[in-house]
Amino acid sequence: MGKTKTFVSYDHSEDVHYKRLLQAWDANPEFDFDFDSRGPDVAINSSDAPVIKAALVKKMKEATHLLVLVGEKSANSSWMEWEIDRAKMDDTKLKLAAVKLGKSNTTPSGLLGVGTSWATSFERDRIVEALRSATNRY
Known part of the structure; x- marks a missing residue:
């Protein structure tokens, strides 16, 4: 497999330290993982949301994979729900991978x-x- 470009979805208020670990791993030239994880810091229903969504969609369309970091609050995150749903749309069709950051999440x-x-x-x-192992067969 060649180098992947992975869009990372995570709860920005709770799980940013995991994103920083991914960035540290990505600095290693032997690590075949490339990602962009720019995320919103506004409410999904705010007047700024359409601009943020457009920027995120552009990044998602440049990616091959969506990696979801499942934290304690992920299941209740409107942004993460939107990113997951958007990743599965026909014009994006990202391969889906995830990791639970805690067993009970x-x-x-x-x-x-x-x-x-x-x-x-x-x-x-x-x-x-x-x-x-990820696929986009959903």
């Missing part, structure tokens, strides 16, 4: 029953394997 419904590839833990090799 609730999976966002958009990842269920759609063949999401799961990393068994937040470790570099597990995430790379989940991305390699």
